[in-house]
Amino acid sequence: MSEKFNFKIEKxxxxxKAGALGRAGTINTPHGQIQTPSFVVxxxxxxxxxxTPEMLESLGAQVVLxxxxxxxxxxxxxxxxxAGGFSKFMNWAGPTMTDSxxxxxxxxxxxxxxxxxxxxxxxxxxxxxxxxGGTGNEGKLAKIDEEGVTFKSHLDGSSHRFTPESSMKVQxxxxxxxxxxxxxxxxxxxxxxxxxxxxxxxHRWAQRCLDxxxxxxxxxxxxxxxxxxxxxxxxxxxxxxEILGQMKTxxxxxxxxxxxxxxxxxxxxxxxxxxxxxxxxxxxxxHLLGIGDxxxxxxxxxxxxxxxxxxxxxRIARNGSLYTKNGNINITNSKFRTDFSPIEEDCxxxxxxxxxxxxxxxxxxxxxxxxxxxxxxxxxxxxxxFVADIRTAILxxxxxxxxxxxxxxFNK
RNA sequence: GCGUCGGUGGCGGAGUGGUCAAUCGCACUUGACUGUAAAUCAAGCGACUUAUGUCUACGCAGGUUCAAAUCCUGCCCGGCGCA
Numbered sequence: 001m002s003e004k005f006n007f008k009i010e011k012x013x014x015x016x017k018a019g020a021l022g023r024a025g026t027i028n029t030p031h032g033q034i035q036t037p038s039f040v041v042x043x044x045x046x047x048x049x050x051x052t053p054e055m056l057e058s059l060g061a062q063v064v065l066x067x068x069x070x071x072x073x074x075x076x077x078x079x080x081x082x083a084g085g086f087s088k089f090m091n092w093a094g095p096t097m098t099d100s101x102x103x104x105x106x107x108x109x110x111x112x113x114x115x116x117x118x119x120x121x122x123x124x125x126x127x128x129x130x131x132x133g134g135t136g137n138e139g140k141l142a143k144i145d146e147e148g149v150t151f152k153s154h155l156d157g158s159s160h161r162f163t164p165e166s167s168m169k170v171q172x173x174x175x176x177x178x179x180x181x182x183x184x185x186x187x188x189x190x191x192x193x194x195x196x197x198x199x200x201x202x203h204r205w206a207q208r209c210l211d212x213x214x215x216x217x218x219x220x221x222x223x224x225x226x227x228x229x230x231x232x233x234x235x236x237x238x239x240x241x242e243i244l245g246q247m248k249t250x251x252x253x254x255x256x257x258x259x260x261x262x263x264x265x266x267x268x269x270x271x272x273x274x275x276x277x278x279x280x281x282x283x284x285x286x287h288l289l290g291i292g293d294x295x296x297x298x299x300x301x302x303x304x305x306x307x308x309x310x311x312x313x314x315r316i317a318r319n320g321s322l323y324t325k326n327g328n329i330n331i332t333n334s335k336f337r338t339d340f341s342p343i344e345e346d347c348x349x350x351x352x353x354x355x356x357x358x359x360x361x362x363x364x365x366x367x368x369x370x371x372x373x374x375x376x377x378x379x380x381x382x383x384x385x386f387v388a389d390i391r392t393a394i395l396x397x398x399x400x401x402x403x404x405x406x407x408x409x410f411n412k
Numbered sequence: 413g414c415g416u417c418g419g420u421g422g423c424g425g426a427g428u429g430g431u432c433a434a435u436c437g438c439a440c441u442u443g444a445c446u447g448u449a450a451a452u453c454a455a456g457c458g459a460c461u462u463a464u465g466u467c468u469a470c471g472c473a474g475g476u477u478c479a480a481a482u483c484c485u486g487c488c489c490g491g492c493g494c495a
Contacts, residue, residue, distance in 0.1 A: 044448050065447075103447040112449080119446055141449080154449040185447070227447090261447065290447035311448045318451050319444085334441070364451095365439095372451055 005029055005177065005223040005256055007036075007285045011395050013302065021277045021304030024394040027285055029095040029177035030221065031087065034062045036285065037301045037394075039292070039387040040097060040309035041380055045070045046080070046090040049314050050372035051380065053092040059349060059381040060388060064092050065309045068170050069101040073153050073160070077173040085175025096176040097309070100167045100209075102227060102261065103290065105149050106185035109142035110134030118290060120188035120232070121266045130189045133198060144184060146201065164208035172216045180259050180289075181209035183227035188263035195231040195262075202229045203243050206255075214249045223256035225287060228276050231263050237272060241279035257285040260305065264291075270299030277304030294323070294386055294410060298403055301390050313383045317375035320364050323382040325409045331375065336361040349381035350374075 006028050013022035027034040040063040041048050041056055048056060048064065056064065066086045071077055083089035087096045106118065110133050133144065141152040148163030162170075167182035183202040186195055206226045213224045226244040230236030241258075248254045258280050264272050269291070277286060285306045291297065292310020300308065313323070320332040324344050329336075331343075342352040343360070351360075351374040363371035393402035 040447095042448070049448080050451075067448075070448080097447095099447045104449090106447090108449070115444095115454090117446065180447080183447095259447075264446090266446095287447090292446050296446070308446095310446050311450090312446050315448065315450065315452085316445060319453090321445080330443080332442095367451075369451075 005220070007257070007283065007306075009283070013394060013399055020302055021274060022302045022394060022399065023304065023306070024391045025285070025306060027095075027306075029223070031093065031095045031177055032062075034095050034307075035388070035391060036306040037297075037387050037391050038062050038307055039297070039384045040065045040287075040307055041384070042309050042311045042314065043090065043092075044311075045074065046086040048376070048380070050318065050369075050376045051314070053090060055350070055373075055377055056092070056380070057094070059377065060384050061094075061380060062384075063095045063097060063307070064090075065097040065099060066090075066174065066176065067099050067101070067104075068167055068174065069104040069151070069162070071098075071174055072101070072170045073155055077170045081173035081175065085173075087175065095178070097178040097287075098171045098174050098176040098180070099289070099309075100171065100180040100182040100227070101149075101162050102167075102180065102183035103185045104151065105142050105144060105183075106187060108151060108154065109140050109144065109149075110187040110190070112140045112142070116187050116189060118185065118188065118263045119266050119269075119293075119296075120263060124188065127189050129191050130187055131191055131194060133184070133190050133194050134187055144201075146204075148182075148205075149184075164205040165212040168209055168212040168216055172213075172222065176222065178223045178225060178257065178287075179213075181206045181224065181226045181255075183229060183259075183261055185261050185289075186229065186231050186263055188232060188265070190231060190263075192231075192233055192236075195229075195233060195236055199229040199231075199236050199240050202227065203240070203247075206244055207247060210247060210249050210253065210255065214251065214253055220253070220256075225257040225259045225285075226255040227259040227261045227289065228280070229262045230276075232265050232272065234272075234275050237275045238279055241276040245280045255284065257287060259287045259289045261289040266296075269296050270303045273300045273305055274303040280304075292383065294383065295407075297383075297387060298390065298406065301387075301394075302399070302403070308387065310383075313379035314376050317379040318372045320371075320375065321379075322360075322375060323379050323386075325406075327410055331357060331360050332364050333361075337365075343378055347378065347381070349378050351378040351381075 009023045009025040011024045013020035025036045041061045043064045044067040143150045151160045164182040171179040184198045186198045228240045230240040287307035288300045288305040292312040321328050336357045339357040393399045
C-alpha cells in the first residue's frame with residue numbers, strides 16, 4: 001500500500017552558478033511526499049509545543065520529528081508502539097522522523113549546565129577547550145563509553161543506557177518513516193583531538209546501527225540516515241562523509257540518507273556543509289540536524305542540504321521572538337503594546353490574518369497560554385514557507401535573486 | 413479624645429545604630445535562545461556618570477551620635493481597641 005522510501009532530484013542549482021550544490025527534489029515515504037528543501041517541525045515529545053497537527057497541516061508543514069530519548073523516558077517506547085507509533089499517537093498523518101538521542105549526549109553531557117550552543121559565534125573562542133567532550137564531569141547527566149551512553153533521566157534521575165542497537169530498537173518502536181543513527185553530538189569547544197575520537201566512535205556506532213536496523217527491519221520500511229560528524233574541522237568532516245557515504249552491511253545495504261550533525265561556526269556554516277556535501281552520495285537526501293536560522297538555512301540549501309529541523313521557530317515564539325521579513329522582533333517590547341497592526345501586513349498565517357501585535361503583546365505580558373500558540377503559528381508558518389519559497393526559487397532558476405532580496409530585507 | 417500598632421524604592425514586603433542606594437518577590441526594560449533539561453534563562457531597574465565616583469533618599473520637621481531607615485521629641489497620615 002505504501003510507497004517505499006526514495007528521493008528524486010528535480011532541479012540542481014549547478015546550472016545557475018558553477019559549483020553550487022543546492023537542489024530541489026522529492027522524497028517519498030510510506031506516509032506521503034516531502035518536497036525538498038523542506039523544514040521539518042520539531043515535536044520532541046510527540047507534540048509540537050502549543051500546536052495541534054491540524055494547525056501544522058494548514059500552514060504547510062510536511063514532516064514532524066520526535067525524539068527517541070524523550071519518548072523512551074515518557075511515556076515509554078513500548079507504549080508508543082502499542083499506540084501504533086508516535087505519528088498515530090499524536091494524530092499526525094504525514095511523514096515523520098525521529099532523532100536518535102544523539103543530541104542528548106551533548107545537551108545532557110557536555111552542554112549540561114554550561115552556556116554552550118552547538119553553533120559557535122564570534123567571541124566564543126575564549127571559552128575553555130574541553131578535552132573529553134565535557135561528559136565525564138560531575139553533575140552531567142550523560143556519560144559516554146565505547147559501547148554507548150549512560151543517561152540519568154532529567155525527569156527523575158533514574159539511570160538509563162542507550163547503545164546504537166537500543167536506539168534502533170526504540171526508534172523502530174516509535175515507528176517514524178525516517179530515523180537517525182545513534183551518534184555523539186560534540187561541543188564546538190571540544191578539541192580537534194576529541195572531535196576525531198568522537199567521530200571515529202560515531203562511525204563505529206553507525207556501522208552497528210546499520211547492522212541492527214537490517215535485522216529489525218529487513219524490508220527496510222524505515223529509512224535510516226547516517227550522521228556525519230567532525231565538528232568544525234574540514235579534514236574530519238570530509239573523512240566522516242567519505243566513510244559514512246560508503247558504509248554498508250555485509251549484505252550490501254547502506255544508509256538511505258544522511259544527517260549532518262555536531263557543531264558549527266556561525267560565520268561559516270555554508271562552507272562546512274559544502275565540505276560534507278561534495279563528498280556524500282549525491283542521490284541521497286541530506287538533513288542538516290538542528291539548524292533553523294533563516295540565514296543558515298539559505299546557506300545550507302545553496303550548499304546541498306535538503307532537510308532541516310530546528311526547535312528555534314517554536315521555542316523563540318514561546319519566548320516572544322517573531323520572525324519577519326525584516327528580521328526578528330520581540331513582541332514584548334513596550335512599543336508593541338499599542339501597535340494595532342499584524343506582525344507582518346502581508347503574512348497569510350492565521351495569526352497575522354486575525355490578530356494585532358498589541359493583542360499578542362497583551363497575551364505575552366498577561367502570560368496567557370494562547371500567546372504561545374499564536375506566536376508559534378506565525379513562526380512555523382514563516383519558516384516552513386520560507387524554505388518552500390527557496391524551493392520554488394530553485395525550480396524557477398532564480399535562487400540567487402531570491403537570496404539577495406531576502407538578505408537585503410532580513411539583515412538588520 | 414485616650415490607648416495601641418504601623419508609615420521603606422512602581423507594588424508587596426525585609427531591615428530595627430555603622431558592612432544600606434537598602435535582602436527578596438512581583439511589575440517594568442532590554443537581551444539571549446539553532447537534532448527542546450526550555451510557556452526558559454540572563455542582565456538592568458533613585459539620579460548623574462567612564463568610575464571600587466558624587467548627589468538625593470526609608471511619612472514630615474527637628475534632635476542625640478563620629479555614624480540614623482534604624483534611637484529621642486513634635487507633627488501629619490492609616491489600621492485596630494476603648495470611650
